[in-house]
Amino acid sequence: MTIDRGKTAGNAGGNGGGQVAAKRPDKVTLKVYRFDPDLDKEARIEVYDIPWTDGMTVLDTLFWVLERVDGTLAFRFSCREGICGACALFINGSYRLACETQVARLLDEGRTEIHVMPLPHLPVIKDLVVDMARFWANYESIAPWIVARSKAPEKERLQSPKDRKRIDEYVGCILCGSCFSACPASWTDKDYLGPNAMMKTWRWVDDTRDAAKDERLGLVAGENGAWRCHTVFNCVEACPKKVNQAAAIQGLKRKTVSAMLRGAKGLKQGRKGLEE
Amino acid sequence: MYRPVASRAVRYADLDLFPTKIRTGFYAWLLHRVTGLAIIFYLLLHIVVISTVLGGGGNFDAVMAWLKRPFFAVGEMLLVTAVIYHGLNGLRVILFDLGIGIKRQKALFWGAFVLAAAGFGFALRVFWPLIFPG
Numbered sequence: 001m002t003i004d005r006g007k008t009a010g011n012a013g014g015n016g017g018g019q020v021a022a023k024r025p026d027k028v029t030l031k032v033y034r035f036d037p038d039l040d041k042e043a044r045i046e047v048y049d050i051p052w053t054d055g056m057t058v059l060d061t062l063f064w065v066l067e068r069v070d071g072t073l074a075f076r077f078s079c080r081e082g083i084c085g086a087c088a089l090f091i092n093g094s095y096r097l098a099c100e101t102q103v104a105r106l107l108d109e110g111r112t113e114i115h116v117m118p119l120p121h122l123p124v125i126k127d128l129v130v131d132m133a134r135f136w137a138n139y140e141s142i143a144p145w146i147v148a149r150s151k152a153p154e155k156e157r158l159q160s161p162k163d164r165k166r167i168d169e170y171v172g173c174i175l176c177g178s179c180f181s182a183c184p185a186s187w188t189d190k191d192y193l194g195p196n197a198m199m200k201t202w203r204w205v206d207d208t209r210d211a212a213k214d215e216r217l218g219l220v221a222g223e224n225g226a227w228r229c230h231t232v233f234n235c236v237e238a239c240p241k242k243v244n245q246a247a248a249i250q251g252l253k254r255k256t257v258s259a260m261l262r263g264a265k266g267l268k269q270g271r272k273g274l275e276e
Numbered sequence: 277m278y279r280p281v282a283s284r285a286v287r288y289a290d291l292d293l294f295p296t297k298i299r300t301g302f303y304a305w306l307l308h309r310v311t312g313l314a315i316i317f318y319l320l321l322h323i324v325v326i327s328t329v330l331g332g333g334g335n336f337d338a339v340m341a342w343l344k345r346p347f348f349a350v351g352e353m354l355l356v357t358a359v360i361y362h363g364l365n366g367l368r369v370i371l372f373d374l375g376i377g378i379k380r381q382k383a384l385f386w387g388a389f390v391l392a393a394a395g396f397g398f399a400l401r402v403f404w405p406l407i408f409p410g
Binding site: 029034042045046048070090092115117246247251253254 | 279280282284285290292299301302369372
């Protein structure tokens with residue numbers, strides 16, 4: 001697979017597009033965070049020189065290390081096309097999906113090296129693999145499925161394209177955990193629901209087919225829910241799918257206040273009220 | 277067989293704490309916190325200073341005369357800036373709660389920042405003779 005750069009210099013339309021075929025180094029320096037809890041007392045940085053390939057992504061460089069240098073390098077990946085959310089990493093100071101990040105693009109940003117770190121503020125299990133247990137528990141706690149409370153129709157529950165468009169942005173979330181890792185409120189409060197779980201709550205509150213809106217608002221109305229959001233917008237900056245979690249959380253705040261003024265009973269029923 | 281070029285301890289620079297992409301909202305929040313703490317500190321100081329009037333007017337006059345130093349003039353100049361920023365950014369956050377301007381949060385921050393900077397410029401003009409007397 002490794003293509004000699006000299007042979008592809010004229011291949012501007014090849015893998016990676018025209019701008020990538022411009023002047024590139026023969027090799028790139030990759031710095032990877034390594035930590036094995038069984039062997040290491042402290043984390044370390046390992047530096048690798050990787051031969052340049054047109055169209056190379058950061059995930060490709062990690063595979064290069066895995067295949068040729070060190071088979072013990074641990075990292076998550078699955079789809080390799082930006083839809084599974086497994087390979088979200090902190091790359092050169094930004095949250096990015098390793099599979100969608102072109103090395104050429106990183107070099108265009110003016111950096112000569114690639115720093116690959118695990119998602120910050122989450123416990124490291126090994127190397128680039130972090131413990132996402134809290135993230136998934138929070139996601140589960142908001143009941144991320146439809147609660148319809150009417151007789152199931154013959155086929156699907158219909159929704160107009162206009163109504164569906166309202167939640168398009170939030171459905172596009174791939175659950176990579178970048179927003180949760182970037183949120184200062186999540187860093188300091190271990191019980192905080194986090195931007196992702198609340199954005200997903202809004203996804204159902206704003207869904208015309210869902211019938212448990214007040215109960216859902218009740219789940220995020222506490223001090224560890226929407227009110228702990230300080231509108232720092234780190235989640236929005238981090239999101240590789242350009243979802244605006246902050247807008248969703250502000251929506252939850254407004255809807256919660258109006259539900260309280262209405263004296264909605266569902267607000268106090270908690271998770272149980274959702275499952276009835 | 278390939279080998280890693282180097283293996284070393286994690287350094288400060290590896291953490292990329294100062295990202296290439298400016299996180300406007302984060303700095304807006306951080307500045308809001310810092311200016312908030314500074315204003316509370318000033319308030320306590322203000323109460324202490326004002327309470328010296330209890331010991332009689334002469335006492336208070338002496339304290340006020342003592343405070344006429346470049347150090348406190350600089351402090352008051354920073355106070356003006358902090359109050360303007362904190363107030364405007366507070367309005368920015370209130371607008372978000374009302375559902376206004378969430379998608380324009382960066383522009384709103386820079387608006388608050390520029391006005392605070394203008395306030396600093398104005399305060400500089402006012403306090404200049406106190407900082408550099410004579």
